Amino acid sequence: MNSVPTESSGRNVRYADEPPPILGSWGRVYAAVLGFLGLLILLMLLFMHTFA
């Protein structure tokens, strides 16, 4: 899981873009986080309409 420095020059250390430990790519992780937000908003709307 650690970043692997691939090139070093002075203070700048370049890191390879590792894949995330879940879902295979960062794009999918970001989509999952935003999808979860959408789901939460839908659930809150449902909650509000049920009780308000």
Place this chain on the structure above:
Amino acid sequence: MSSADWIVLVLTLVSIVAYGVYKGRGSGTMKGYLLADRQMRWYTVALSIMATQASAITFTSTPGQAFVDGMRFVQFYFGLPIAMVLLAMTAVPIFHRMNVYTAYEYLETRFDAKTRTLVSVIFLISRGLAAGMTIYAPSIILSVMLGLDIRLTSTIIGGAIIVYTTTGGVKAVTWTDFQQLLIIMSGMVIAFAMTIFLLPEDISFTDALSVAGGLGKLNVIDFSFDLSNRYNFWSGIIGGAFVALAYFGTDQSQVQRYLTGKSVTQSRLGLMFNGIAKVPMQFFILMIGVMVFVFYQFTPGPLFFNPVETQRIKESKFASEYEVLERQHRDKAGEAADALRRYLDAQKASPAEREAAQAELEEHRHEAGRLRLAAQALISANNGDTNDTNYVFLSFVMQYLPAGLVGLIFACIFAASMTSTSGELSALATTSIVDVYKRHVKQRADEKHYVMVSRIAMALWGVYGILFAQMASGLGSLVEAVNILGSLFYGTMLGVFLTAFFLKFIRGTAVFWAAVMSETVVIALFLFERSGVLTVAWLWYPVIGCMVVLTGAVLIQLALGVRTNPGAQE
């Protein structure tokens, strides 16, 4: 509080300080002291980020806000997950690759020294004031509720933080954040369970939600677009995203949290966890406030929740008028509870009966509002603070929670105050040393010297926070005051960083003057709003500030002439 409560409170505070000192040992280098050797795993980064953001104000004022204003405040956090994704894509890899101590160091590489210094100073001013407020806010509340002098409560909070931050640096801050957030969330879950347990026997949790809905407290989402409306879906998703982008992307107190990550992956995962957990967490805290509200619909509560102001008015020339209002409040409480029970029964009856029950409920709600407004008018006439939002939850805790649990909740409030303040103090010290002292005062010295001055800076910022807390008064609604203060500066800071990331042709001079222009516009807007000339809700300030920087920088650069810079790195 009982002796059991005091024991729980003191033991929790001592354990926090001891744990911080223990975990922070061996921070003898700058990287160790200011960045925890960049060895933190994602879960530590995530909880540290959440703990720094969630101050004591979050746990005292937010339930009170739901009690008074309902759940709509949760919309403010809708933009946060979007900001987390954008930062994970842009800022995290850049900051890691540049191997920086502060976000502002990157600005010198990208632009020039004057832009770095300007943004650092803006950060030091805005966060310096906020750090004072994050000690002041819980100190005043705890002093009122525990009957202690504010000098004692602020010294306990500030003193404890100074002990573990000066000895252990950011490593101590991060690990205590982790420990404190676990304590805080346990306390809040227990408090929520108690609000349900203390409801009358014939009122179930679903009934309680129906009551809250019937009385307008479950106003979670509002799609109407209105610039003067503080909390709606649009201000939350757009304005909230800008506030979160600025806070997590440009405010060193947050950047420092994810710079401690062992790798880009660990830092990104920390931000992603925050993106997933923050909205449900705020929803849950607001729900505690709603349940306290429902509890007080069936159990007569105080007319006004700030005990000091209530005592003051009872000793003033308005005492008899206030007592009349209190009597009316008590008399109406029983009738209102009966009306609520009829409202719940009517939910299974015909539409006509439901309407009649709803109308009766509205009548009682109107009457309760009238009595509260009349009480606030008297308190105002007595030169008192009419905002009791911060005292609603703690008043409930002190009066109805069993011995031991009261101490735990108060320990949570102290702990929450420490998490946010320690993050702020460590960020202020790091920026003061890295961006000001090391950059402008003493560029060449050994590690030992910089660690020593960093420790001194931590202690001095801590002492400043304590003094601010002891001298400040009358700051009104605390949760909003902190957010409004941040919104005056965040737009400019975010605009500078977005320009750095995405507008490669912009140079230092253009962005510097655009930032000065932006800050002038936002402060002018704020002053216009205060004087009633113009109404723009504070959530829009970061959006406006950021836009002024971006457009201003482009226009100034075009006027100065576009040329490529071989030295620019990002």
